[in-house]
Amino acid sequence: MGNRLNRARGGRAAWLGLLALAAAPAAAQTAPPLQVPAKSVPVPADVSPQMGRIIGLPLRTNWDIHPRTGAEWKPVAEAGAAALGKLVPGMLERLRVTVERTTIDGVRAFILTPETIPPENRDRLLVHVHGGCYVLNPGEAGLPEAIFMSGFGRFKVISVDYRMPPEATYPAAHDDAMTVWKAAVRMADPKKMAIFGTSAGGALTLAMVLRAKQEGLPLPAAIAPGTPMSDTTKVGDSFVTNAMLDNVLVSPDGFCDDGAKVYANGHDLRDPMLSPVYGDLRGFPPTILTTGTRDLLLSNTVRVHRKLRDAGVEAYLQVGEGQSHAHYIRDDTAPETKQVFEEIAGFFDKHLGR
Incomplete structure (x- = not known):
């Protein structure tokens, strides 16, 4: 009798447990946040020495600056561009x-x-839009990703040096990118073209397709948005889980948030042009996305991937072990970097006409 009673109670408990799981999504909206203890996070053991050095760097020194105007951003952008610009000649030489x-x-x-x-790429053309939170990497400082794509993938690339604050605010970068796209489709067959970019450049890549759809322009045959700033309203799990772990962006309330707001200049941040995850992604070309396990924008990237898949778009997601935001465009000698761009090149080769 006792055993039967215990089994009955156990069955009822299991049934109640299933009911609790079924109700979990609704309950999660009101549940208290999970408290996670502080811990040390080592560099993964199976990354290259080059990538390990990047992963192991301390947090970006100026991650918590808060310039509120384009004029305040200008010296920050110029200082960063001067430092990065010194690295560009070596990249060009190594990648020929x-x-x-x-x-x-x-x-x-x-x-x-x-x-x-190579013969298969001679009639192909790529358009690149650089990252930098819409306020950084002017001029040659915006070229590393384009150099890597051209060198590792052996494509001809047009890189857009779009206007940024204080020269201009939204929608200047978007307009400049679209001006170049309209010109590019006169230079080559759009079926043999792709658009790519990282961070703000990833968001611009997505926004360019949205605008091309709206304006009835030809779409590229494929796109490669890297760790895109697809939601500037800061919705996404990794804004919390990877805060103070990502050594590039560091915090959802850091410098990049301020940069995006200065560029937006009061425009609604939920507008799909600034947060393309809220746009209509139906009919998008095949897409390859790149991010890292420590990337503050991991969720931004994952959400775009999921929405593309739900829209019936062919979408491929590559995630770098231990990598923070855009680590894959930091060092062309890291084997992980070469692998990322060879993956993208292979994806383009599959989808671009010959």
């Missing part, structure tokens, strides 16, 4: 890429050409 400064329909741009272009 040449760069030419140009202007396309009034928009500043660079043309990057690898030393050798």
Whole structure:
């Protein structure tokens, strides 16, 4: 009798447990936050020495600066550009890429050409939009990702040096990128073209497709948004879980949040042009996304991937072990960097016409 009673109680407990699990999504909206103890996070053991050094760096020194105007951002951007610009010649030499400064329909741009272009890429053209929270990496400082794509993938690339505060605010970067895209589709068959960019450049990549759809323009054959700033309203689990772990962006309330707000200049941050995860992603071209396990924008990237998949779009997600925001564009000698860009190049090769 006792055993039967215990089994009955156990069955009822299990049934109540299932009911609790079923109710969990609704309860999660009101549940208190999970308290996680402080802990040390070592560099993963199975990354390359080059990537390990990047992962193991301390938090960015100026992560908590808060310039409130374009004029206040200008010296910050110039200092960063001067430091990064010194690295560009070495990248160009190692990857055997040449760069030419140009202007396309009034928009500043660079043309990057690898030393050798394979036959299948000779009629293909990529358009690049750089990152930097819409306020950083002017001029040659915005070129590393384009150099890596041109060198590792052996594509000709147009990199857009779009306007940023204090020169101009929203929608200047978007307008400049679209001006170059409209010109590019006169230079090459859009079926043989792709758009790519990281961080703000990843968001611009997504926004360019949204605008092309709205304006009835040809779409690229594929896109590669890297760790995109797809939700500038800071919705996403990794804004919490990776805060103070990501050694680049560091905090959802850090410098990048201020940069995006200065560029937006009072415009609604939930507008799909600034937060493209809220846009209509149906009909998007095949997409390859890149992020890292410690990236503050991991959730931004994952949410875009999920929404693309739900819209029936072919979408591929690559995630770097231990990597914070955009670590894969920091060092061209790291094997992880080469792997990322060879993955993207292979994806483009699959989807771009020959």
